[in-house]
Amino acid sequence: xxxxxxxxxxxxxxxxxxxxxxxxxxxxxxxxxxxxxxxxxxxxxxxxxxxxxxxxxxxxxxxxxxxxxxxxxxxxxxxxxxxxxxxxxxxxxxxxxxxxxxxxxxxxxxxxxxxxxxxxxxxxxxxxxxxxxxxxxxxxxxxxxxxxxxxxxxxxxxxxxxxxxxxxxxxxxxxxxxxxxxxxxxxxxxxxxxxxxxxxxxxxxxxxxxxxxxxxxxxxxxxxxxxxxxxxxxxxxxxxxxxxxxxxxxxxxxxxxxxxxxxxxxxxxxxxxxxxxxxxxxxxxxxxxxxxxxxxxxxxxxxxxxxxxxxxxxxxxxxxxxxxxxxxxxxxxxxxxxxxxxxxxxxxxxxxxxxxxxxxxxxxxxxxxxxxxxxxxxxxxxxxxxxxxxxxxxxxxxxxxxxxxxxxxxxxxxxxxxxxxxxxxxxxxxxxxxxxxxxxxxxxxxxxxxxxxxxxxxxxxxxxxxxxxxxxxxxxxxxxxxxxxxxxxxxxxxxxxxxxxxxxxxxxxxxxxxxxxxxxxxxxxxxxxxx
Ligand SMILES: *[C@@H]1O[C@H](CO)[C@@H](O)[C@H](O)[C@H]1NC(C)=O
Ligand SMILES: *[C@@H]1O[C@H](CO)[C@@H](O)[C@H](O)[C@H]1NC(C)=O
Ligand SMILES: *[C@@H]1O[C@H](CO)[C@@H](O)[C@H](O)[C@H]1NC(C)=O
Ligand SMILES: *[C@@H]1O[C@H](CO)[C@@H](O)[C@H](O)[C@H]1NC(C)=O
Ligand SMILES: *[C@@H]1O[C@H](CO)[C@@H](O)[C@H](O)[C@H]1NC(C)=O
Ligand SMILES: *[C@@H]1O[C@H](CO)[C@@H](O)[C@H](O)[C@H]1NC(C)=O
Ligand SMILES: *[C@@H]1O[C@H](CO)[C@@H](O)[C@H](O)[C@H]1NC(C)=O
Ligand SMILES: *[C@@H]1O[C@H](CO)[C@@H](O)[C@H](O)[C@H]1NC(C)=O
Ligand SMILES: *[C@@H]1O[C@H](CO)[C@@H](O)[C@H](O)[C@H]1NC(C)=O
Numbered sequence: 183x184x185x186x187x188x189x190x191x192x193x194x195x196x197x198x199x200x201x202x203x204x205x206x207x208x209x210x211x212x213x214x215x216x217x218x219x220x221x222x223x224x225x226x227x228x229x230x231x232x233x234x235x236x237x238x239x240x241x242x243x244x245x246x247x248x249x250x251x252x253x254x255x256x257x258x259x260x261x262x263x264x265x266x267x268x269x270x271x272x273x274x275x276x277x278x279x280x281x282x283x284x285x286x287x288x289x290x291x292x293x294x295x296x297x298x299x300x301x302x303x304x305x306x307x308x309x310x311x312x313x314x315x316x317x318x319x320x321x322x323x324x325x326x327x328x329x330x331x332x333x334x335x336x337x338x339x340x341x342x343x344x345x346x347x348x349x350x351x352x353x354x355x356x357x358x359x360x361x362x363x364x365x366x367x368x369x370x371x372x373x374x375x376x377x378x379x380x381x382x383x384x385x386x387x388x389x390x391x392x393x394x395x396x397x398x399x400x401x402x403x404x405x406x407x408x409x410x411x412x413x414x415x416x417x418x419x420x421x422x423x424x425x426x427x428x429x430x431x432x433x434x435x436x437x438x439x440x441x442x443x444x445x446x447x448x449x450x451x452x453x454x455x456x457x458x459x460x461x462x463x464x465x466x467x468x469x470x471x472x473x474x475x476x477x478x479x480x481x482x483x484x485x486x487x488x489x490x491x492x493x494x495x496x497x498x499x500x501x502x503x504x505x506x507x508x509x510x511x512x513x514x515x516x517x518x519x520x521x522x523x524x525x526x527x528x529x530x531x532x533x534x535x536x537x538x539x540x541x542x543x544x545x546x547x548x549x550x551x552x553x554x555x556x557x558x559x560x561x562x563x564x565x566x567x568x569x570x571x572x573x574x575x576x577x578x579x580x581x582x583x584x585x586x587x588x589x590x591x592x593x594x595x596x597x598x599x600x601x602x603x604x605x606x607x608x609x610x611x612x613x614x615x616x617x618x619x620x621x622x623x624x625x626x627x628x629x630x631x632x633x634x635x636x637x638x639x640x641x642x643x644x645x646x647x648x649x650x651x652x653x654x655x656x657x658x659x660x661x662x663x664x665x666x667x668x669x670x671x672x673x674x675x676x677x678x679x680x681x682x683x684x685x686x687x688x689x690x691x692x693x694x695x696x697x698x699x700x701x702x703x704x705x706x707x708x709x710x711x712x713x
Contacts, residue, residue: 330361435528605635624648
């Protein structure tokens with residue numbers, strides 16, 4: 183993992199034409215494969231985890247429809263006017279190239295056909311040939327039918343136009359362009375050539391939740407990213423618009439002051455220190471073979487107890503917002519119904535395909551949303567911190583990556599009210615033991631042994647008639663400790679004449695020794711699921 187602080191000291195180079203990235207960064211650049219991924223159709227079964235790495239000192243960032251990344255560097259000193267340089271990132275050589283040392287621009291923009299436009303330090307919009315089209319705007323966007331939406335600056339060089347009016351003014355030098363200068367806005371992006379504006383008070387259109395935003399950017403595939411306006415922060419949380427639920431959700435792992443998105447997975451962000459981060463999938467993970475056949479039957483025989491009727495919610499089938507223009511450079515995308523994952527850590531142990539599996543891993547459930555309650559790596563957080571997050575919460579998944587290289591865990595339905603609730607004190611309605619890695623689930627079939635709660639001073643336990651797991655919910659490991667005081671343990675049971683009896687079995691634990699049912703937590707994540 184590359185830390186930001188490692189890089190924050192390295193930069194602010196203006197004299198060289200190309201900034202050679204450090205070796206370690208080059209390596210991660212190669213892994214990023216921004217454009218290669220961008221040309222792939224995005225597949226949701228690949229991991230959604232985003233990886234961040236820091237590149238350079240910049241004030242603004244823009245991605246072209248070809249997936250090229252451009253960034254603007256602001257070189258300023260107390261003695262002189264700021265100088266603005268445009269760099270382009272070369273994926274094959276992993277170098278930021280200064281595009282034209284003699285030319286300055288505060289921003290670079292593209293229409294969807296890839297034509298370039300610039301905003302000069304004097305707030306004039308230039309076309310590809312660097313001819314002036316108009317002056318007096320602080321930002322702008324250009325549609326494929328050559329309409330420029332400008333945001334008026336305070337220089338008085340433009341009269342304000344309204345969004346709804348049909349009047350478009352003709353640009354100078356190239357009359358094929360027309361424009362409007364809009365007042366009262368501080369941010370703009372075009373989604374399939376339709377403007378989405380951020381009002382002066384920071385609020386975006388009601389269609390996008392009237393959220394208070396700092397910056398907004400639509401990718402060529404119709405994906406929409408933004409920075410959330412928060413009080414007392416210098417770097418703002420990254421948001422992604424979820425078309426299925428029509429909601430913004432937070433992306434963890436990076437924050438910033440300016441962003442530009444290329445598509446569903448590729449977004450570039452500049453933070454307050456002028457550092458640029460690019461997102462990427464960590465890697466295309468192969469989906470694990472679906473091995474549910476080897477799991478015990480998961481249909482509960484009807485019993486008199488605990489048969490809750492579970493409402494099945496249906497997620498409306500969705501496509502990306504309909505285009506108003508026939509798409510030219512856009513990739514038509516259909517987004518499958520997805521579980522929404524809130525606050526997933528950037529170093530998450532789970533991939534998006536894992537969540538897809540978890541969505542229906544519990545019999546009778548079809549979850550649409552997972553929201554992180556707690557995460558920790560080994561021996562970094564207290565048990566109280568972990569337990570406080572689950573009190574009163576139902577439909578909880580506790581999942582950990584173990585020293586045996588699997589992600590295993592459990593699900594329980596019935597909330598515990600207090601940290602001290604003993605596991606034997608109440609029956610749970612629904613429980614499941616899970617191996618996410620192997621896609622195995624062991625549902626409690628009967629209500630026999632169906633418990634979740636405190637096991638000893640530092641371990642909680644989930645039990646059902648198929649087995650049990652004893653976990654330190656905070657990922658606490660002490661290899662010298664004995665079992666009664668607390669070790670992570672995975673047991674599997676078999677039905678012998680109606681009784682659940684312990685059976686040595688390493689399907690869940692993945693220990694090579696079948697009789698060893700101890701594992702050690704390396705990293706843990708706890709989620710609450712919603713249907
Ligand atoms: C460039 O940097 C100077 C000095 O920090 C600052 O005053 C100016 O606003 C910056 N320009 C932009 C466009 O951010
Ligand atoms: C960037 O600069 C390097 C070295 O000067 C050159 O080989 C490469 O072609 C340049 N890339 C672009 C996209 O201009
Ligand atoms: C046309 O472009 C030139 C060069 O950028 C500029 O000097 C001139 O002012 C422009 N004409 C008008 C009418 O804006
Ligand atoms: C923001 O910071 C100021 C100064 O530290 C403080 O007075 C104010 O209460 C903070 N506001 C919020 C909402 O945290
Ligand atoms: C994703 O799923 C599709 C079909 O559902 C499959 O063809 C493709 O190989 C999968 N991709 C990965 C990376 O697993
Ligand atoms: C879960 O819900 C989604 C969306 O309605 C649907 O496509 C899927 O088939 C459902 N899965 C199950 C197992 O019911
Ligand atoms: C165990 O087997 C008995 C029959 O031997 C059956 O009645 C009972 O339901 C089974 N229990 C479980 C948990 O499978
Ligand atoms: C299980 O453990 C073996 C080593 O014992 C390891 O190679 C493998 O990756 C682990 N995971 C799975 C899913 O088998
Ligand atoms: C994992 O940890 C458990 C408990 O300390 C230990 O018994 C087991 O041998 C470990 N397995 C591996 C593969 O390191």
